[in-house]
Amino acid sequence: MREFTVPPMAAAPHVGGLADAVFDNAEDDPHRVALGRKGADGHWRDITAAHFRDEVLALAKGLIAHGVRFGDRIALMSRTRYEWTLFDFAVWAVGAQSVPVYPTSSAEQVLWMLHDAEVTAVMVEHEDHAMTIGSVVDRLPLLKRLWQLDADAVGELVAAGTQIDDDVVHRHRRAVTPGSVATVLYTSGTTGRPKGCVITHANFMFESDTMVGRWEPVFHSKPGDEAATLLFLPLAHVFGRMVEIAAIRGRVKFGHQPELSARALMPDLVSFRPTFILAVPYIFEKVFSGARRKAEAEGRLAAFDKAVEIAVKYAEAMEDRAFGTGPGPSAGLRMQHQFFEKIVYKKVRDAMGGRVRHAMSGGSGMDRRLGLFFAGAGVLVYEGYGLTESTAAATANPPERIRYGTVGQPIPGTTVHVADDGEVWLHGANIFSGYLGDPAATEAALRDGWLATGDLGALDKDGYLTITGRKKEILVTSGGKSVSPIPWRSGCGPIRWWRSASSSATTVRTSRRWSPWTGSPWTTGSPRRAGRR
Incomplete structure (x- = not known):
């Protein structure tokens, strides 16, 4: 199959911007808990829709008081914190555009992004970030303001905006249209300087x-x-x-955790108790390895490994039934699965807070057997694929039928086309507008509305996509045969929901990893893209 389309679920919006959802939510159900915010005491505090609306409005008035105008670009340099979300929606409420900056960015990277985007103000998290900006500020003539979260930037801006009338913000907000630019997201720059992906409110909507x-x-x-x-x-x-945006628009309660390390994350999963998570395979690997280490310490390693085997077989049988290729788990397999439910599978789920039954994975390829294990343990993981230029997911496994080892079907309203040379092309309302100030790069990536991803892939008869490699890694032999110098296998493909279509450089790193299936370390030299994680 060369092309597969899934029909859209809803018509494209004709009016409004992303900040409208904050005000609509508060109007419709002001007392609904919209967010959870972790305090200094380690406890989570509920933030209602009305309270969040009031904070966004107050901060938006402060931005206007500090000179932020419609169409200005404001850089945000911080880890994942409540204040980032607050700033995002306040920036959009006044019709400005946010420019995310990785908190680990070097001074030269920061200089390029802020200069290229003509940023006029920056929000940073702490003093180290402020010093990074300070080291290049003399080469940023348009930069007028710098706010530091850990120095009470929010309080400073809110105080400055007290004299601004609420209606000033609402006039700015109502001037935003779906076609207005929401953000400029920079690529990793593995083929030169980072390129700014222009993403509109309509793309995110x-x-x-x-x-x-x-x-x-x-x-x-x-x-x-x-x-x-x-x-x-x-x-x-x-x-x-x-x-972040889907949670606000979909009225899903969410909290923030600034560290991706298992040491910091796992306790917050237990205390926040999410019903689903969106993660990278690293998190699932850590949950698995943590459960296995605990079983080993308790002298139950053999039972744990047997439970893994049963979970994988059970999930494979369920997968076969979903696709009509098998009857499902046998009576004996169901009994074995039920036996391990309390002594193994429930403990794995408890490590993620106890309520998680579903998860979405992106960022890198997940081993098929790891996905099957989690499914057998009661947590279905939906793997997807996308790029910065496709505003995150372009494909994902559908809820009814997961095909493990693939990145699923096109999301509704999207078409996946596999060109004659095997390159994956994407089409839909989530495709970006182009690269900021770079018409040549835009023309190379966008072809009559189609995004040429640079990834190689294949569609099966049911429209499920498998990523097989990278176009620029294909070599042509003297005999005219196209070959890949790097063997791609399931679980190592470039399923990156933040990779750029312009990235092509490859680094190969050899590392010692632990195999969840053999119980022994193995050496891998699997391909990894240079760039941020």
Whole structure:
């Protein structure tokens, strides 16, 4: 199959911008808990829709008081924090554009992005970030303001905006249209300087509304409960931004966790108790390895490994039944699966807070057997594929039928086309507008509305996409045969929800990793893209 389309679920929006959802939510259900915010005491505090609306409005007035105008670009340099989300929606409320900057960016990277985007103000997290900006500020003549979160930037701006009338913000907000630019997201720059991907309000609206509309049933641990997720992905990544926006628009409670390390993340999963998570394979690997180490310490390693075997077989049998190629788990397999439920599988779920039954994975390829294990343990993981230029996911496994080892079908309203040379092309309302100030690069990536991803892939008869390699890594022999110098295998493909279509450089790193399936370390030299994680 060369092309597959999934029809859209809803018409494209004709009016409004992303900040409108904050005000609409507060108007419709002011007392609904919209976010959770972790205090200095380690406890989570509920933030209602009305309270969040009031904070966004107050901060937006402060931005106007500090000279931020419609169309200005404001850089955000921070880890994943509540204040980032607050700034995002305040910036959009006044019709400005946000420019995310990775908190680990070097001074030269910061200089290029802020200069290229003509940024007029920057929000940073702490003094180290402020010093990074300070080291290049003399080469940024347009930069007028710098606010530091840890120096009470929010309080400073709110105080400055007290004399601004609410209606001033609302006039700015109502002037925003779906076609207005929401953000400029910079690529990793592996083929030169980073390129700014121009993403509109309509891009994010389509992407987030489609993901919520199609996958909303899996946000819950059981019918009727409150959907909640913990956002720990970097908000400088398109994946993290999409989750933030989808949670606000979809009225899903969410909290923030600034560290992606298992040491910091796992306790917050237990205390926040999300009903679903969106993560990278690293997190699932850490949950698995942690459970296995604990079993080994308790002298139950043999039982744990047997439970893994049963979970994989059970999930494979369920997969076969979903696709009509098998009858499902046998009676004996069901009994074995039930036996391990309390002594193994429940403990794995408890490590993620106890309520998670579904998850979405992107960022890199997940081993098929790892996905099958989690499915057998009661957590279905939906793997997807996309790029910065596609505003995150372009494909994802559908809720009804997961085909493990693939990145799923096109999300509703999107078409995947595999060109004659095997390159994956994408088309839909989530495709970006182009690269900021770079018409040549835009022309190379966008062809009559189609995004040429640079990835190689194949579609099966049901429209499920498998990524097989990278176009620029193909070599042509003297005999005219096209070959890949790097063997691609399931679990190592470039399923990156924040990779750029312009990235092509490859680094190969050899590392010692632990095999969850053999119980022994193995050496890998799997291909990894240079860039941020």
